Amino acid sequence: RRLLPGSHRRNFERKPECFQSEKCVPPSHPYPTGAMWFIRDGCGIVFAIVTWFLVLYAEFVVLFVMLIPSGDYMYSAINGIVFSVLVFLALASHCRAMLTDPGAVPKGNATKEFIESLQLTSGQVLYSCPKCCSIKPDRAHHCRICKRCIRKMDHHCPWINNCVGEKNQKYFVLFTMYVALISLHALILVGFHFLHCFEEDCSSFSPTTMTLLIFLGLEALLFLIFTSAMFRIQMLSICTDETGIEQLKKEDRKWAKKTTWVNLKAVFGHRFSLGWASPFVMPNQGKTDGYQHVI
Structure with a gap:
């Protein structure tokens, strides 16, 4: 399922209900905070x-x-x-x-208004997930148990x-x-x-x-x-x-x-310290783009 924002032409591999559903509400923040994450x-x-x-x-x-x-x-x-x-x-x-x-992708953000707010260049391709009605960033996969698309999902444990x-x-x-x-x-x-x-x-x-x-x-x-x-x-x-x-x-x-060192810092933190071995230190992953789309 794809959308070319430059020409506003839609080319869906499946039915486009996701983009037309009233449930698809653009989030105010790409990653909502405040609620505790827990899978039921x-x-x-x-x-x-x-x-x-x-x-x-x-x-x-x-x-x-x-x-x-x-x-x-x-x-x-x-x-x-x-x-x-x-x-x-x-x-x-x-x-x-x-x-x-x-790294859950927000649900219901695959709306025309939200896509236009991204101000993407002509020819840039977006993928949407028909299961959670969201714009799917590069390297994200949908988890049927979490019912969300997860960025750089390795597996569900x-x-x-x-x-x-x-x-x-x-x-x-x-x-x-x-x-x-x-x-x-x-x-x-x-x-x-x-x-x-x-x-x-x-x-x-x-x-x-x-x-x-x-x-x-x-x-x-x-x-x-x-x-x-x-x-x-x-x-x-x-x-x-x-x-x-x-x-x-x-x-x-x-x-x-x-490099291997850069990849390690991306997961454990940009500055090497004892915090790498501490579950109480949140890794500083630097400024990352909320949406890394496939072009």
């Missing part, structure tokens, strides 16, 4: 709750089954603090990834109940990184715990304790494999400036190729 998807909400349960379960077992009962107070204190900080950062990253607008896109990719990467570190830490602690048991005495290990430790070890191993792989995929996607959907569809590259 039952499956995603369940997955998000399960994620929190598994992370807090690991925290409970590590602290109250392995560390606190241990007689080595220095060992317990150091590992307890490190593990708790990683858990806090992981859950904070999860919240930011889940509750941050991933049920674990965070949200899309991974232009504005929340940093938080998703941090979430995978911190969960991988938690899993590795828990796996090492479980290994040392069982090693200590085999070398000395396992009489203190009740069936309940053994079950909790075995389940934690399996959980840590699975999450370490999954989140490490996801972290690697996301970092590769960032460094090459190519989203998962673009790689899957093998889309032709219409955007300028940038």
